[in-house]
């Protein structure tokens with residue numbers, strides 16, 4: 001695989017914007033008259049670090065990925081959009097993705113006018129690498145894989161993902177937004193083995209910081225350089241960078257949340273399984289699960305009337321009559337169970 005041949009020609013040619021703070025690297029500067037900032041209102045008046053170096057050092061320690069292999073964006077959604085803008089020529093190139101999966105891959109394809117080719121998982125929501133590879137042609141630049149998958153909750157078979165990574169001559173994205181809730185070794189540790197992999201992680205799930213909008217992409221140096229070339233110069237604001245460092249300094253708190261959520265998951269699943277409305281619970285490696293019920297639309301509406309919101313996936317391929325339910329606090333899970341026990345069709 002030659003990275004240069006995968007990148008859109010205009011991106012290869014691009015001269016990126018040069019930030020004022022990038023151009024100087026003198027150590028002893030103390031008068032900053034280069035960026036048209038207001039000298040007053042200290043702490044908020046200066047542009048933030050465009051490459052978020054302090055934060056990346058902290059993330060590198062926690063994630064076991066070198067800082068130069070990290071891109072940070074305004075949510076994973078920024079990374080997803082940048083992948084299209086870097087690799088996919090509108091109306092010429094296409095991408096292949098598992099289905100069902102996270103909706104943003106397709107929305108971003110549509111926004112960027114790139115053909116999106118969904119390939120159904122099997123009945124157990126497992127991946128057949130050959131089927132995915134058959135959907136590719138000479139214009140397929142990216143394959144989207146999500147494991148543990150959303151909305152199905154399960155890890156995909158590792159060997160099938162590895163087969164895609166070794167066979168496909170383009171970019172393979174493995175979205176591991178939920179890997180903290182799973183037992184398998186995450187693919188972010190395999191960057192050296194797969195030059196074509198981009199692994200996505202987020203602060204929005206296990207790290208409980210959806211509000212600050214911070215997503216991570218892990219990839220080779222060369223791929224990270226392309227992200228940095230195309231991103232907005234100050235794409236992660238100072239408040240987000242500071243809050244993220246703060247949460248990274250509380251690993252015990254995150255571990256405690258994780259352990260409560262996985263314990264709750266272990267109690268909630270069998271309890272839901274015993275309800276008369278439950279037809280099937282799919283195995284989960286995430287902080288949510290997919291359940292097939294007798295009448296998803298009606299049960300969804302019933303729960304809304306009780307102030308409880310779950311995700312109705314009834315109209316998603318292979319998810320007929322399925323609800324996706326996030327594991328909440330013990331109290332929230334109790335409230336959900338007692339509401340569902342009182343449901344009458």
Ligand SMILES: *Cc1c(COP(=O)(O)O)cnc(C)c1O
Nearest residue numbers: 075076077102150177202204215
């Ligand atoms: C929630 C989620 C994300 C997180 O997106 P952010 O923009 O970082 O909040 C990414 N991928 C999947 C599959 C998700 O479910």
